[in-house]
Amino acid sequence: xxxxxxxxxxxxxxxxxxxxxxxxxxxxxxxxxxxxxxxxxxxxxxxxxxxxxxxxxxxxxxxxxxxxxxxxxxxxxxxxxxxxxxxxxxxxxxxxxxxxxxxxxxxxxxxxxxxxxxxxxxxxxxxxxxxxxxxxxxxxxxxxxxxxxxxxxxxxxxxxxxxxxxxxxxxxxxxxxxxxxxxxxxxxxxxxxxxxxxxxxxxxxxxxxxxxxxxxxxxxxxxxxxxxxxxxxxxxxxxxxxxxxxxxxxxxxxxxxxxxxxxxxxxxxxxxxxxxxxxxxxxxxxxxxxxxxxxxxxxxxxxxxxxxxxxxxxxxxxxxxxxxxxxxxxxxxxxxxxxxxxxxxxxxxxxxxxxxxxxxxxxxxxxxxxxxxxxxxxxxxxxxxxxxxxxxxxxxxxxxxxxxxxxxxxxxxxxxxxxxxxxxxxxxxxxxxxxxxxxxxxxxxxxxxxxxxxxxxx
Ligand code: MV4
Numbered sequence: 001x002x003x004x005x006x007x008x009x010x011x012x013x014x015x016x017x018x019x020x021x022x023x024x025x026x027x028x029x030x031x032x033x034x035x036x037x038x039x040x041x042x043x044x045x046x047x048x049x050x051x052x053x054x055x056x057x058x059x060x061x062x063x064x065x066x067x068x069x070x071x072x073x074x075x076x077x078x079x080x081x082x083x084x085x086x087x088x089x090x091x092x093x094x095x096x097x098x099x100x101x102x103x104x105x106x107x108x109x110x111x112x113x114x115x116x117x118x119x120x121x122x123x124x125x126x127x128x129x130x131x132x133x134x135x136x137x138x139x140x141x142x143x144x145x146x147x148x149x150x151x152x153x154x155x156x157x158x159x160x161x162x163x164x165x166x167x168x169x170x171x172x173x174x175x176x177x178x179x180x181x182x183x184x185x186x187x188x189x190x191x192x193x194x195x196x197x198x199x200x201x202x203x204x205x206x207x208x209x210x211x212x213x214x215x216x217x218x219x220x221x222x223x224x225x226x227x228x229x230x231x232x233x234x235x236x237x238x239x240x241x242x243x244x245x246x247x248x249x250x251x252x253x254x255x256x257x258x259x260x261x262x263x264x265x266x267x268x269x270x271x272x273x274x275x276x277x278x279x280x281x282x283x284x285x286x287x288x289x290x291x292x293x294x295x296x297x298x299x300x301x302x303x304x305x306x307x308x309x310x311x312x313x314x315x316x317x318x319x320x321x322x323x324x325x326x327x328x329x330x331x332x333x334x335x336x337x338x339x340x341x342x343x344x345x346x347x348x349x350x351x352x353x354x355x356x357x358x359x360x361x362x363x364x365x366x367x368x369x370x371x372x373x374x375x376x377x378x379x380x381x382x383x384x385x386x387x388x389x390x391x392x393x394x395x396x397x398x399x400x401x402x403x404x405x406x407x408x409x410x411x412x413x414x415x416x417x418x419x420x421x422x423x424x425x426x427x428x429x430x431x432x433x434x435x436x437x438x439x440x441x442x443x444x445x446x447x448x449x450x451x452x453x454x455x456x457x458x
Pocket of ligand 1: 131156163164165200201202203204208229230232235277286287436
């Protein structure tokens with residue numbers, strides 16, 4: 001039984017979790033840092049407990065504080081949200097050892113997928129297509145060069161502990177490969193405490209396609225279709241959409257089933273995401289995320305399935321409320337991530353929001369913890385809102401997003417709203433014709449609209 005959940009997170013995702021709990025009749029405890037004392041999740045939760053000072057390390061990453069907060073409030077379960085301890089296998093383990101339900105996958109699944117090499121091996125065994133490359137970690141320069149010559153240059157050296165592009169280097173020749181392995185390995189050691197690296201054929205112009213799956217503890221797994229997350233800047237997603245404008249219905253059904261059956265073979269439960277690169281008609285698995293994701297909202301919008309409620313039901317040991325046959329896909333959804341940053345320089349802009357008017361109307365969803373008078377703390381991630389639109393088709397969804405972005409007023413701080421306003425009008429985006437490099441290499445490096453006197457026709 002789950003009667004009370006401790007929310008081990010902050011911001012919009014803490015609010016998202018509290019909203020689901022309220023609708024399910026489950027009590028909530030907001031575990032919060034000193035910096036988040038005056039926050040929406042703290043106000044809307046049934047109870048709150050301060051778990052430490054502003055610094056994440058001392059609060060949202062402090063396992064002892066979180067477990068103490070769960071104990072003193074009599075919570076039955078802990079939801080880690082997104083980021084912080086959400087993919088920490090040890091946290092999943094100690095949560096269980098202390099008698100609480102961890103609302104997420106098993107510690108073992110988190111561990112296997114946390115290491116990109118063991119994750120890839122598990123996928124090969126489950127029959128999932130992966131990027132050609134080394135079978136395990138690189139043990140010598142000669143071994144790596146031999147594999148690279150077989151698969152053909154350029155190759156990419158990646159860190160087993162990886163993610164976020166850290167410890168990733170491209171090599172075009174044997175000489176470059178030797179250097180890339182050294183650089184990637186020491187960067188990986190510094191960032192993740194794990195020097196293991198592997199190599200893959202470098203794909204030059206892929207789309208980033210990810211499949212949302214959901215499993216229960218009885219061996220049932222469903223997929224909720226794919227999301228196109230190719231629009232990224234420095235490995236941070238900017239705008240996501242579902243379904244991907246680059247896939248046909250056949251490819252969509254194929255990759256959904258590939259991910260679903262792999263999760264089934266793994267005995268995976270809770271929410272999870274399979275990440276693929278898609279290039280020239282082929283999919284290649286790259287990583288699996290063993291948590292809820294920021295962009296889970298757009299999969300909810302096109303399926304009508306509440307992913308957070310399902311995660312909670314599954315954690316209790318209940319069966320999924322859906323079988324694959326009754327997952328119905330409808331329409332198109334997009335999400336703009338609104339950050340407290342300058343829209344051109346991306347310099348963070350924490351501070352007080354003096355005025356705030358969120359968009360609304362048919363097909364508009366705003367997932368945000370901010371309000372007029374709220375101060376965005378400087379200590380955490382800069383995302384302040386997710387603006388989601390849904391419509392029958394992509395054109396309608398895009399028109400709705402343009403309209404919603406025009407309504408959105410956030411005063412007192414800089415936000416990335418102007419970037420999104422420009423992005424939704426860019427011809428390549430409107431055409432759905434983009435890959436993982438387009439945003440940074442073309443859209444953001446293009447000169448901005450020229451001044452009137454220089455833009456006049458000759
Ligand atoms: C790749 C790749 C090209 N070829 N793997 C970047 C972060 C990490 N999660 C995987 N990444 C990539 N792996 C092969 N074999 C290009 C990227 C990549 C990327 C992937 C998804 C979204 C944006 C990206 C931006 C730069 C590089």
